[in-house]
Amino acid sequence: MTCAEFSRFYSDFRDGNDPALAASMRWHATHCATCAQHARTMLIGSDVAARCAIEHEDTGEHSLSALFATQRIA
Numbered sequence: 001m002t003c004a005e006f007s008r009f010y011s012d013f014r015d016g017n018d019p020a021l022a023a024s025m026r027w028h029a030t031h032c033a034t035c036a037q038h039a040r041t042m043l044i045g046s047d048v049a050a051r052c053a054i055e056h057e058d059t060g061e062h063s064l065s066a067l068f069a070t071q072r073i074a
């Protein structure tokens with residue numbers, strides 16, 4: 001797998017419907033710091049989006065600062 005393929009298939013990987021793709025993606029991320037960082041960034045981004053949706057519906061409080069304080073991006 002190449003870095004371009006990792007990026008192209010990332011959303012398919014997150015869908016979780018292809019075990020062979022998942023294995024290949026995990027192997028690549030284990031051996032490629034750039035794609036591992038890409039995966040971490042995407043995970044944080046999706047977590048932020050989910051929290052924003054919940055906060056909007058729930059209390060309206062904004063805890064993005066707390067999230068970034070607990071999860072390192074680099």
Ligand SMILES: [Zn+2]
Nearest residue numbers: 002003032035
């Ligand atoms: Zn890569």
